[in-house]
Amino acid sequence: MAGSNPNAKPMNLTLNVWRQPNRHTQGKIVEYKVKDISPEMSFLEMLDVLNEDLLRAGQDPVAFDHDCREGICGSCDLFINGRSHGPEKGTTTCQLHMRKFSDGDTITIEPWRATAFPVNKDLSVDRSAFDRIIQAGGYISVNTGGVPDGNEIPVPKDLADRAFEAATCIACGACVAACKNASAMLFVSAKVSQLSLLPQGQPERKTRVENMVAQMDKEGFGACSNIGSCAAECPVGISLENIAILNREFLTAKATSNNLA
């Protein structure tokens, strides 16, 4: 590997991996051994090594979700040693490196567990419930016409910063996975506060929160007990303040919107 550290000793690891053939069949933990893992590999590269071994042995490789492998897309949904995205703070699984583990370690790897996130196969889960919540209201309407002047709508710096922080959510689902209640409140709150803090989000402000919360409940996510596991495990540091904003946006919308349904 280019620029690799010659002193980094390769590791041998035991992996307890959740294997499940499909959505309708009960899965189980299966033990695998991987050898000569470089501490400089990412966690996903280590799984690639496992899969190459399995393919060479004529076995079914472990299905897991991944795409960008640089912490942007939020695909890499692995529950590692009892934590969303593993032990390191503020990272996705693709940003977790094997130097965080030691030679001889046993690592347990499971899929996100939530009724609203069914397991497709092995470690791969269906997170389309998040897409449906966004479709229910996580957008702004932009009308056609001339391009507005960039500075036409004043946005205070403080609000712009807070909205931007909320906008960094990559919808990875670590919050749901870590939450005792499999609650999607941190995810929903990030989008609701991002858009309700900005002038562009005002026209749909009330219907947005009403519809997104209704969809969240319909998908079967749990309620928020203000435990804080979600924010602690969030790779981009979405804060619990957003959940308070969501609660008051919801209450205000329900109390004052024209929607009687």
Added chain:
Amino acid sequence: MSWITKTLTSTIGRKIIMSVTGLFLCTFLVVHLVGNLQLFKHDHGAAFNIYSHFMGTNPIIRTIEWGLVLGFGFHIYEAFALTSRNKSARGAQGYVSNHAEQNSEWTSRNMGILGTIILIFLLIHLYNFFWRARFGSLDPDINNNDDLYSLVVSSFKQWWYVVLYVAAQISLGYHLWHGFRSGFQTLGLNHRKYTPIIKYAGYVFAVVVSAAFASMPLYFFLFTNEKGELAANAPTLIHAVASAF
């Protein structure tokens, strides 16, 4: 369903009921605690019995009492409704390995267990004191009031009763340690200026309220005679504190 029932049965709506009732119960705790401090007066329960007679007969208090019944009723109902919903949201297959202790506080994850201990305590507590005071027949005291004080003292002379009370107060303390601040967050009352204050006020509230309630059974069990009189051989510190009442 109308928009009102839809709002109140949504996950956030249920939590708002939980929070409003929970914070209301916190105000009840303060009133209950302050009134009960009269147990420490050295008057063989005269003041305490006047107070409990007032609480049991005053029409305004009796009206507010219904609010308290509803507050407890909704809090407990929503506790079960939310807990069962939250359990099914995780699904039948839980994690094989889960280290929630590395990302959150124990109390916040165990509000249901803590609440259930409080509930069991509450039923026994209500039966022993409230039920007997309201519907039973107690002997009269020197002012011809029902002598609830003597019932309190004799109850707190039984070790298992004291253990139950202290365990319940520890549970209440933990419940409030998380619950106080959580209640504000549920209502959307989060602000970088006030949230740290609410958090520490909640810790102080939890410790002071539960310790003060627990001090009552402990005081009578450890330091008084059968009549509730402070024993001469009680530690000087206890004598010093008791003389303030």
